[in-house]
Amino acid sequence: MxxxxxxxxxxxxxxxxxxxxxxxxxxxxxxxxxxxxxLIDAHWDWEWLDRLADVRPVRASGARAHSFTGRASIDVEATGIAKVRLAGLVTSAERFSSVEVCWPAGSTSVAVDSCGRFDVADLPNGPVRLLLRRPGLPVATTGWFVP
Amino acid sequence: MSTHLSVVELLELAGNGDRGAWRELVERHHRLVWKVALSHRLNDADAADVSQATWLILAEKLGTIRRPDRLAAWLTTTARRESLRVLAMRRREVQPSWDDVEPGESDPTVPAPEDSAVRGDRDRLLWTAFATLPEQCRKVLGLLAYEPDLTLVEIGRAVGLSPASITKTRTRCLTTLHRRVLSLGIGREAAG
Known part of the structure; x- marks a missing residue:
């Protein structure tokens, strides 16, 4: 005290x-x-992807890098301020066909290509989270982060 | 309502779905979270993102808070961490300012109070005394004003000072504020 x-x-x-x-x-x-x-207790059964320390510097392109790891790994780069674009890579033993991007007031689903890449534009600014869904498995999710 | 309950009780109720308890937790702590974000020189939009992220994280980690009695400290730490992440992304650097601002000098980083907020001479005097303190003092006292029971280590972490520095800083800042309030008051009496 x-x-x-x-x-x-x-x-x-x-x-x-x-x-x-x-x-x-x-x-x-x-x-x-x-x-x-x-959101209290709404997702108690989800699997969390841990955020890696922000070790990577912001690239000269102006992209902001975020990395998460756990059952799958997600590396994502964000650009834009008022309207945010996220481009990323999902690495996992399991095949995920889409990533769900959630913000407090909504969400959108974006396709993951066969190499694990995804790209989504025109997201509202503010905190987001990324979700990976696959039938028969628990949802894997990042925590909320400001992209 | 829930206003007579402790933070520990409110956290438990909120975890069981009591929205009133959650609102009361927000009411008690939203100024602190906002102040931590602003103390990192974030602009209003970034500070709003940090605040929202902090409360979203709390909502989802509610059941895993190890020391519910130290919620203010948990919020301070979380808001600080999120602020630093946003700062790093914005490629800005936190420049600690140890240069004293002389009394009477205005600092552009201090918002002018809305006229309606200043209710009398005493308010004006206190605002002037506070606004002319060094930035580090305003950060420390701004947090203590909302949560006087934060430990020195917690305040130090929030403003980026070591435990050794924060002890001196806190004492120096409070003493300076007391002294400036007194001297400004005496000056006004003399002038009046």
Whole structure:
């Protein structure tokens, strides 16, 4: 625990109140936080793909790289800010014919070619997750990440 | 409603599908998450992404939080990690600023409070004292203002300072804020 005198605590409380009024959290940010609650315990049986540390530098092309691994591996590069494009590679012993890209308000399914490549454009900005589905197997998914 | 419940109780209720409990958790902590993102100099759009990602991760990891009593620390750490990822992607560098800003100098990174937020002389005085602190102080005090019980290590992690530095920084920042509030107040009384 941190230690503060009563005067410190009073000043910090006063400052918190003032910051709250002077620099409030935008309403849409709070609304998105509340909406996230809809996902609680919704996917307890999914298999998670772990995110690899962001070791790869951003490439000169401006693409942002993300890598996930587990039952399958997904390497993905994102470009664009307002409208995001994801191009990636699925590596797995199992054959996946599609990747599902989910964002908080929707999702889209994109085909994976025979070499494991996929490419999807015009995604809304904000957090996304990637899902791999195959009949008879649990869904494999990445956690939410900002692409 | 759920306002009298502890964070531990709220987490348990939220995990059992109580949407009111989740809203109360958001109400208690959304300022902290937002402040952590902003303290990394993210723009509003990126800070909004970080905030949303943090709450989505919490929703899905709710059952696996090891120390529910330390939720504020968990949120701080998660928001920090997501902020750093976004920062790295945006190819910006966090430049810690240790240069003191002299009292009276305005700092363009400090938002001006909305007029409606400043309710009187005391508010104006406190805002001026806070806005003229060095950036690192504003980050540290901004987090402490919402979560005074964060440990020094947790605050240090959130703002990128070692435990040794954060101890000195916290004490120095609080002392400076107290002193500036006092001196500004005395100055105004003298002028008035």
């Amino acid at each position: 941190t230690y503060f005198s009563d005067a410190d605590r009073a000043l910090l409380a006063e400052l918190g109140d003032l910051l709250d009024r002077g620099d409030p959290v935008p309403e849409h940010v709070t609304a998105a936080a509340v909406a996230a609650g809809e």
